[in-house]
Amino acid sequence: MNNDNPSSDAGNVPDCSALVAQWIRPEVRAINAYHVPNPGELIKLDAMENPYSWPEALRDSWLAQISSTAINRYPDPGADELKSALRKALAIPDDCSILLGNGSDELIQMIAMAIATPERVVLAPEPSFVMYRMIALMVGMRYEGVPLNASFELDSDAMLAAIKEHEPALIFLAYPNNPTGNLFDKDAIAAILKASPGLVVVDEAYFPFAGSTLMDWLQQYPNLLVMRTVSKMGLAGLRLGYLVGSEQWLQHIDKMRLPYNINVLTQESARFALENIAVFDAQTRQICEDRETLFQQLCALDNLEVFPSQANFILFRVPGWASQDIFEQLKQRCVLIKNLGNQPGLLKDCLRVTVGTQQENAQFLQALRDIIKP
């Protein structure tokens, strides 16, 4: 992976392959590393980022605020002020506790580590967020994926049967789901919560775009935790996720946390951003409006298959085309989206585009029109 040091080819580095084969766990060797392409000069519509930067005045006051941060000191280990700011800005119920992660990816890992034994099962519908499976394998748990139905809705019968068969210790449900963009049916989720013997984590990474949350179910279900992140609302670079639920669960999951996992600049910057949440709310509203426009425009293209989304991205398929060809030709036109369609199954030939600025969306659409025009 690292080609920075060409002299490593000169033979100064010993051959470790036999040792690696002996000691790195086979299931780890079998994992394909999560590949993040280098965007270079491309219009980047592949990673569900908020395309907007901050107004200049806001940027200036942020810089003024973080300039006095004591970066020679360790951060507040509990990040208590940041937690209060989250509570206030995001209406987190008073009787719920909050646990912070270095991105919600780290929270997924901490939850799995607290629960993992080799016999226990992590279960998630598929297609969904790939880290559920990756992290289950990383911590040495078994993983079971249960296919969604053809309209990407939970297959209740299949889910309930799988819960009965595998008695999963941990279930992940992304609400809305990534990469499909839809909100699963609430009754289907309630049935899963009632049938599940273990913990159910509802991942609300796209909450800012969804207009729906299960946070108010926390009082009702003792096996529910709700996870969110500030990444998709416009702070992906800070790496901050938060898990909400009963202190009885969170006190133990917290033991898996490495000390000081939320650095001082993230604590300060996130607190500052939450005090100015109106800026992000306005950006989010804009993105939701533009999502509807882009959806209509995609639907208007000849026989495109476009899936409704409650997130900041849209999944689609171009009948008669391999997704790989669409992906490559968009890239030649300097537009980077995500190709999910190389494997057989529900996502065969599907592509996912993140909603960008109006100009970026227009450039993407024009490029797509140019590619598929008869």
Ligand SMILES: *Cc1c(COP(=O)(O)O)cnc(C)c1O
């Ligand atoms: C992007 C995403 C995450 C990861 O968010 P980070 O906080 O940036 O780690 C988690 N869950 C889902 C469903 C996502 O799409």
